[in-house]
Amino acid sequence: MANPILQVENLVKRYGDVEAVRGVSFSVEEGEVFGLLGPNGAGKTTTVEILEGLRDPDGGRVSVCGLDPQRESAALKHEIGAALQSTSLPDKLRVMEALRLFASFYKRGRKPEELLQRFGLEDKRNAFYKELSGGQKQRLALAMALVNDPKVVFLDEPTAGLDPQVRREIYDIIEELRCEKKTILMTTHYIEEAERLCDRVAIVDHGKVIALGTPRELKAHSGGATRIEVRLSKPESNGALKSLEGVADAREVDGAYVLHSMRPPQAIVSLVKHLESEGNELVSLEIATPSLEDVFIEMTGRRLRD
Amino acid sequence: MKNFVALTRMRIRLAMRNKMFFFFLIVMPFAFFFLWLGVIAKGAPQVAAFYLGPVLAFNVMGSFWGLSAALVTFREQGILRRFHVTPVTASDMLASSIVANFILTVPMVLVELFLARAVFHVPTIGNPISLFLLISVGIISFSSLGLVVASVTNTMQETQVLNQLLWLPLIFLSGATLPLSFLPRPVQRIGLFLPATYLVNGLQQTIVNSATAWSRYAEILSLAVWACLTFFLSAQLFRWEPEARTPRRAKLLVAATAIPFLLLGIVENRTDRILLEAKSAFLSMTSPMSVPKTGAAGSPSKPATGEKPPDLDPK
Numbered sequence: 001m002a003n004p005i006l007q008v009e010n011l012v013k014r015y016g017d018v019e020a021v022r023g024v025s026f027s028v029e030e031g032e033v034f035g036l037l038g039p040n041g042a043g044k045t046t047t048v049e050i051l052e053g054l055r056d057p058d059g060g061r062v063s064v065c066g067l068d069p070q071r072e073s074a075a076l077k078h079e080i081g082a083a084l085q086s087t088s089l090p091d092k093l094r095v096m097e098a099l100r101l102f103a104s105f106y107k108r109g110r111k112p113e114e115l116l117q118r119f120g121l122e123d124k125r126n127a128f129y130k131e132l133s134g135g136q137k138q139r140l141a142l143a144m145a146l147v148n149d150p151k152v153v154f155l156d157e158p159t160a161g162l163d164p165q166v167r168r169e170i171y172d173i174i175e176e177l178r179c180e181k182k183t184i185l186m187t188t189h190y191i192e193e194a195e196r197l198c199d200r201v202a203i204v205d206h207g208k209v210i211a212l213g214t215p216r217e218l219k220a221h222s223g224g225a226t227r228i229e230v231r232l233s234k235p236e237s238n239g240a241l242k243s244l245e246g247v248a249d250a251r252e253v254d255g256a257y258v259l260h261s262m263r264p265p266q267a268i269v270s271l272v273k274h275l276e277s278e279g280n281e282l283v284s285l286e287i288a289t290p291s292l293e294d295v296f297i298e299m300t301g302r303r304l305r306d
Numbered sequence: 307m308k309n310f311v312a313l314t315r316m317r318i319r320l321a322m323r324n325k326m327f328f329f330f331l332i333v334m335p336f337a338f339f340f341l342w343l344g345v346i347a348k349g350a351p352q353v354a355a356f357y358l359g360p361v362l363a364f365n366v367m368g369s370f371w372g373l374s375a376a377l378v379t380f381r382e383q384g385i386l387r388r389f390h391v392t393p394v395t396a397s398d399m400l401a402s403s404i405v406a407n408f409i410l411t412v413p414m415v416l417v418e419l420f421l422a423r424a425v426f427h428v429p430t431i432g433n434p435i436s437l438f439l440l441i442s443v444g445i446i447s448f449s450s451l452g453l454v455v456a457s458v459t460n461t462m463q464e465t466q467v468l469n470q471l472l473w474l475p476l477i478f479l480s481g482a483t484l485p486l487s488f489l490p491r492p493v494q495r496i497g498l499f500l501p502a503t504y505l506v507n508g509l510q511q512t513i514v515n516s517a518t519a520w521s522r523y524a525e526i527l528s529l530a531v532w533a534c535l536t537f538f539l540s541a542q543l544f545r546w547e548p549e550a551r552t553p554r555r556a557k558l559l560v561a562a563t564a565i566p567f568l569l570l571g572i573v574e575n576r577t578d579r580i581l582l583e584a585k586s587a588f589l590s591m592t593s594p595m596s597v598p599k600t601g602a603a604g605s606p607s608k609p610a611t612g613e614k615p616p617d618l619d620p621k
Contacts, residue, residue: 054547
């Protein structure tokens with residue numbers, strides 16, 4: 001780590017008896033897009049909110065731009081930009097007014113006019129916030145996160161709840177920011193988002209980082225094997241499936257069987273033969289190139305989605 | 307300071323665009339104003355003068371409805387969270403809503419004073435300094451009360467319930483709607499523990515008796531102290547996050563806001579100054595020529611039943 005702009009060491013946060021974050025550590029270098037990938041409730045948002053200075057940690061050490069978010073939050077807030085989850089603006093605030101208002105809070109910043117243009121909100125400048133579509137609201141949220149030209153940008157689930165087309169629009173914007181070498185910490189529970197946008201990803205589950213690396217490294221770690229997902233008419237034992245020729249690994253996930261294989265054609269042939277001899281039937285079969293989802297399944301035995 | 311000004315402007319803008327707020331800020335107060343000064347006073351200037359103080363107090367106190375509702379909405383919708391990641395502070399947020407409310411309420415009061423003189427021929431609006439000070443501490447203190455209400459309640463429903471619980475005694479036991487002297491004696495004594503009573507009496511004495519700011523020091527000072535206390539408390543209890551709950555201990559702190567008027571109420575219950583002043587103002591409606599120069603000089607004798615102005619029939 002040449003120049004970590006953001007450091008998290010052994011972070012702990014409790015809500016009553018529930019430990020939401022249980023010793024999370026990672027660091028982010030300047031200009032890096034870092035992703036926290038994990039299911040809902042994994043502790044991603046809590047971690048980000050502690051870094052933003054919105055919540056106080058119960059243990060561990062964090063530093064953002066060399067500042068302690070807990071004790072130096074006033075100074076920190078000038079250095080960071082954020083698109084929060086579950087937030088809103090007053091219904092009757094106009095787009096341009098919102099940008100001007102938030103720009104006025106900071107010492108330095110970008111021109112609201114320029115942001116409006118860049119985020120394609122020019123023709124919405126006089127629209128009330130409540131008149132915007134979901135995608136427009138999210139674009140405004142991103143524009144507002146950049147209004148002070150921050151050193152670090154926090155994007156908490158930037159595409160949650162958006163339809164696929166709007167999601168791609170947001171991806172383009174984030175990719176642009178990456179080209180500008182902005183430091184970004186984002187959370188997501190979408191695999192493709194993490195794979196496409198992030199330089200490095202920490203996979204988080206139950207308040208812990210269970211894997212960390214570039215998407216490529218993580219996938220390599222899972223063996224780089226193709227995923228074959230099958231549903232069968234009768235249950236099978238994992239052991240029997242695992243011993244098939246060409247199958248490297250097999251496990252049951254939510255009623256389906258996930259096989260990993262370096263030689264998918266061979267694995268499928270042996271699987272079909274095996275099922276025939278057992279009098280079992282193939283209900284469905286899906287083949288997927290390895291993704292971060294496989295890493296997650298391998299580490300937790302659960303799926304990341306839904 | 308810069309953030310505070312920007313937020314104040316935003317709050318004023320939003321209030322002007324909000325139909326509900328418009329109704330409560332402009333329509334309701336005017337309706338109330340015309341009801342008392344026009345309909346109930348029946349064109350008698352001295353009766354209109356008597357009711358002008360309570361009507362102004364009613365408007366000033368109304369502040370706390372709008373402010374509590376606005377702050378709770380901001381918190382519930384996650385709007386406050388968005389401001390929390392900016393350099394905006396809790397005091398910026400709270401002070402701006404009070405100042406915005408002040409700027410919106412003062413013109414209303416001025417229009418009412420103008421109409422009282424021009425249309426209802428109220429003889430005088432009294433000492434302008436005293437009037438200004440009372441209106442100001444009134445707006446600030448009742449706005450702060452609204453912010454405290456917003457901070458101790460967790461949902462809009464709770465907020466509205468608490469608002470009602472506070473509002474009814476404030477307007478019915480203080481002389482803001484029914485004249486204080488018109489209430490049974492024990493109820494009058496309870497009224498002496500309410501901040502609203504001091505606001506009503508201060509304004510009424512200023513308008514009816516041209517009382518000076520100096521002679522109203524008890525009212526002005528007590529409301530000012532109360533304003534500081536409630537504002538301080540609202541800043542202590544302020545929450546940015548919708549899911550954050552107020553600890554029980556903090557709710558107890560709210561009881562502290564009652565202390566200034568608990569103490570003052572004990573004193574005033576001994577001296578009966580406010581009650582005597584209210585009664586002499588009440589009597590001034592029937593005998594406009596015998597308006598006492600200083601409030602406390604009123605005769606302690608009870609008004610004969612025959613002297614009761616016909617306009618005060620509660621029905």
